[in-house]
Amino acid sequence: MSCESRAIDQLRESGVRLTPQRAMVLEAIYHSDGHLSVEEVHERVQQLSPYVDLSTVYRTVMFLKQQGVIGELRLDGQPVRYEAVRFGQEHHHVVCSSCGAMIDVASDDLETLSELLDTKYGFEVNLVHLTLVGQCPACRNDQSR
Amino acid sequence: MSCESRAIDQLRESGVRLTPQRAMVLEAIYHSDGHLSVEEVHERVQQLSPYVDLSTVYRTVMFLKQQGVIGELRLDGQPVRYEAVRFGQEHHHVVCSSCGAMIDVASDDLETLSELLDTKYGFEVNLVHLTLVGQCPACRNDQSR
DNA sequence: ATTGCAGATGCGAAAATTTGCAACTACGAC
DNA sequence: GTCGTAGTTGCAAATTTTCGCATCTGCAAT
Known part of the structure; x- marks a missing residue:
């Protein structure tokens, strides 16, 4: 298979x-x-x-x-x-805008958001394979130097 | 101005x-x-x-x-x-995959997610203007008929 | 005000992506 | 198995988006 x-x-x-x-x-x-x-x-x-x-x-x-x-x-x-x-490995991505590093974020981590959108807006959201942009720990340090 | x-x-x-x-x-x-x-x-x-x-x-x-x-x-x-x-009106979008209806979601609603990504992964994520896909209340009803 | 230059622009050309359409095919009904 | 048809495909052409590069310009330093 x-x-x-x-x-x-x-x-x-x-x-x-x-x-x-x-x-x-x-x-x-x-x-x-x-x-x-x-x-x-x-x-x-x-x-x-x-x-x-x-x-x-x-x-x-x-x-x-x-x-x-x-x-x-x-x-x-x-x-x-x-x-x-x-199946079972659904995840999202977070990319560092400074260095390009990318990490996977488990789908479960967005469960709270999913529930909120349901209770507050009545939307059943398909949180599949999002890509978020941010700054990784290393680049946050570099920047604050 | x-x-x-x-x-x-x-x-x-x-x-x-x-x-x-x-x-x-x-x-x-x-x-x-x-x-x-x-x-x-x-x-x-x-x-x-x-x-x-x-x-x-x-x-x-x-x-x-x-x-x-x-x-x-x-x-x-x-x-x-x-x-x-x-400024002050930052928001995200949720679009209904069935009927195309779109609602705005306040940035504050994603605050929890932002904190989670910080504490769990150390990423400082820029949650700006996301677009999520899902089903609006009306279409959820239609579908379950 | 003038200068220096890293970074932005306009233009043309290239590359990426979408679309129209006639021919083809997966798959449900028989 | 065969048939019918809605949905797909390959091809060519259109459209959208990006890119290379010479010129230009915002703005910090003087």
């Missing part, structure tokens, strides 16, 4: 079409450890099937993101990147 | 250059009530000064966003939009 099989099940249950292209994009992203740009996803998918178009990759990552099985990482001055949203 | 004067002060204090182009982009965004796309900002700026280039507007909104005086609103299927971050 491949590591993206759970995501595939999730798509099946949502009643959306599971095309070979979608499966390949999913595979490329789930079998990568880091964050892939669209271009990198395209390269990897083309190794599996050479005629998959770049525009299909664009449409597919958008689709998979909306389905919640991949996450988008959008940092100023860098290409947009995508990563797997693995 | 114009409504963006406080933002201008903030830029001065940061020691960054205050060019006419930056002031005009700031003015266009602060004098608009809603959210403007880059194209719309460009149109308004050109009415003040016809030779301001579109690429300058792109660079300027990126800059002003990083300075924290304007906020970016990025919704799937819509052009990126920018709005003023007015």
